[in-house]
Amino acid sequence: MLATRIIPCLDVDFGRVVKGIKFKELDNVGDPVKMAKEYNEQGADELTFLDIGASYKSREILIEVVEKVSEEVFIPLTVGGGLRSSEDLRKALNSGADKVAICTSAIENPSLITEGANIFGSQCIVLSIDAKRHNGAWYAYTHGGRNNSGIDAIKWAKEGEKLGAGEILLNSIDKDGTKEGYDLELTAKISGSVNIPVIASGGAGNPQQMVDAVKVGKADAVLLASLLHYGEYTIKDIKKYLEKKEICVR
Amino acid sequence: MIAIIDYGAGNLHSVKKAFNHLEKDSLIAKEVKDLNRADKIVLPGVGAFGSAIEKLKESGFYDVTYNWLSENKPFLGICLGMQMLFEESLESKNIKGFGIFKGKCPRFKKGKVPQMGWNQINITRESPLLKGIKDKSFFYFLHGYYVEVEDPDIIRGTTDYFITYTSMIEKGNIFGVQFHPEKSGEIGLKMLNNWTEAC
Numbered sequence: 001m002l003a004t005r006i007i008p009c010l011d012v013d014f015g016r017v018v019k020g021i022k023f024k025e026l027d028n029v030g031d032p033v034k035m036a037k038e039y040n041e042q043g044a045d046e047l048t049f050l051d052i053g054a055s056y057k058s059r060e061i062l063i064e065v066v067e068k069v070s071e072e073v074f075i076p077l078t079v080g081g082g083l084r085s086s087e088d089l090r091k092a093l094n095s096g097a098d099k100v101a102i103c104t105s106a107i108e109n110p111s112l113i114t115e116g117a118n119i120f121g122s123q124c125i126v127l128s129i130d131a132k133r134h135n136g137a138w139y140a141y142t143h144g145g146r147n148n149s150g151i152d153a154i155k156w157a158k159e160g161e162k163l164g165a166g167e168i169l170l171n172s173i174d175k176d177g178t179k180e181g182y183d184l185e186l187t188a189k190i191s192g193s194v195n196i197p198v199i200a201s202g203g204a205g206n207p208q209q210m211v212d213a214v215k216v217g218k219a220d221a222v223l224l225a226s227l228l229h230y231g232e233y234t235i236k237d238i239k240k241y242l243e244k245k246e247i248c249v250r
Numbered sequence: 251m252i253a254i255i256d257y258g259a260g261n262l263h264s265v266k267k268a269f270n271h272l273e274k275d276s277l278i279a280k281e282v283k284d285l286n287r288a289d290k291i292v293l294p295g296v297g298a299f300g301s302a303i304e305k306l307k308e309s310g311f312y313d314v315t316y317n318w319l320s321e322n323k324p325f326l327g328i329c330l331g332m333q334m335l336f337e338e339s340l341e342s343k344n345i346k347g348f349g350i351f352k353g354k355c356p357r358f359k360k361g362k363v364p365q366m367g368w369n370q371i372n373i374t375r376e377s378p379l380l381k382g383i384k385d386k387s388f389f390y391f392l393h394g395y396y397v398e399v400e401d402p403d404i405i406r407g408t409t410d411y412f413i414t415y416t417s418m419i420e421k422g423n424i425f426g427v428q429f430h431p432e433k434s435g436e437i438g439l440k441m442l443n444n445w446t447e448a449c
Contacts, residue, residue: 001369001370001410002361002365002367002368002369002391002411003367003368003369003388004367005367005368040435045367045368070263070264070267071267071270071271072271074264074267074268074271074432074433074434074435074436074438074439075390075433075434075435076390076392076433094263096263096264096267098264098433120296121296121297121298122364123364123366123392166364166366167366195362195363196362196363196364197362197364197366197367220362220366220367221367250368250388
């Protein structure tokens with residue numbers, strides 16, 4: 001059976017993981033290469049690296065990080081943050097990334113999805129959607145959740161699939177950092193509207209919420225950040241719990 | 251020397267990095283003459299069936315690979331690289347594959363397509379590639395089409411994704427896997443190492 005994927009996400013700024021500063025049990029404080037190796041050993045199914053530095057220099061450093069990780073960790077790697085052109089995508093993929101995530105640039109220039117899919121294949125184009133709720137609907141935000149594009153998030157997911165995206169990384173801005181659980185309604189609506197995999201992101205506080213994301217939200221994968229970085233749970237703990245709840249994990 | 255055929259379709263670095271990690275000599279073959287030093291070939295799979303075959307033909311790799319396969323020389327096809335060993339794919343109806351084995355590639359009709367993630371192999375027969383690898387082990391899959399194999403003798407493993415389909419084949423020195431061993435962690439590395447020692 002196809003397993004539900006558990007994907008640690010590392011937010012990186014100038015080569016340092018920014019949410020991981022309290023990761024103190026291990027001597028891995030903020031080092032993305034060491035953290036990637038640690039999560040790989042814990043049983044991570046993929047790894048996602050997002051550059052939040054949003055500058056050319058910061059992105060270049062992240063690409064060097066991914067290059068190092070890909071020489072030692074043999075699971076799928078996704079890179080995102082500030083990728084604006086097919087040349088940016090190529091650089092990320094050549095460094096050892098298997099997939100690239102695009103968010104703001106896809107909204108500003110939807111043809112980037114198609115161009116990327118045509119050159120590199122749909123399977124490596126991840127459409128990242130930062131969604132926030134207003135009056136019963138969800139809207140896609142740009143620039144790290146600062147600007148409302150005015151585009152309906154569900155319509156955008158469908159459009160993204162049509163344009164050639166191979167997967168959707170769905171982040172709820174409302175839930176992000178709350179530990180209240182994933183936005184199940186949003187996740188279920190998006191997952192039910194497209195025929196490509198959907199990764200639920202934002203709001204994870206405990207493993208039961210991941211079970212809900214899969215069973216209620218119909219997510220194909222769950223993204224985790226601070227929950228792991230702060231050492232509250234290991235991936236092994238989470239997988240054990242999911243298995244008990246009859247969710248297939250690796 | 252292992253040659254990884256680069257027909258300009260995408261990222262081959264992960265296969266190369268896996269062999270580097272295993273300390274096996276490998277090269278990325280960009281032209282036919284790069285195969286002169288090779289005793290083993292890996293055909294990785296990226297992109298669509300039709301365009302991959304066309305690119306192999308344009309670069310001259312098609313004929314060399316066809317002869318290589320006909321002579322039963324050591325070969326590993328990964329993902330699309332396995333599918334291309336068969337006659338055709340519904341992904342690109344008018345373009346023929348190598349046709350070394352009988353069968354064609356339909357698209358998944360159920361579930362999310364592509365299938366993306368870790369799935370298990372049901373071992374149906376022993377294989378040198380499976381040395382030290384348990385039944386129901388997880389490997390990383392990423393594909394929208396699968397092979398309907400006509401000759402059951404070549405099947406070594408199957409996988410369940412709404413249907414049960416062939417995910418591993420072997421005949422002589424020719425091996426094919428639908429999953430990506432180079433992205434399947436330690437167990438994938440073990441399989442690649444087994445392959446280098448098997449043929």
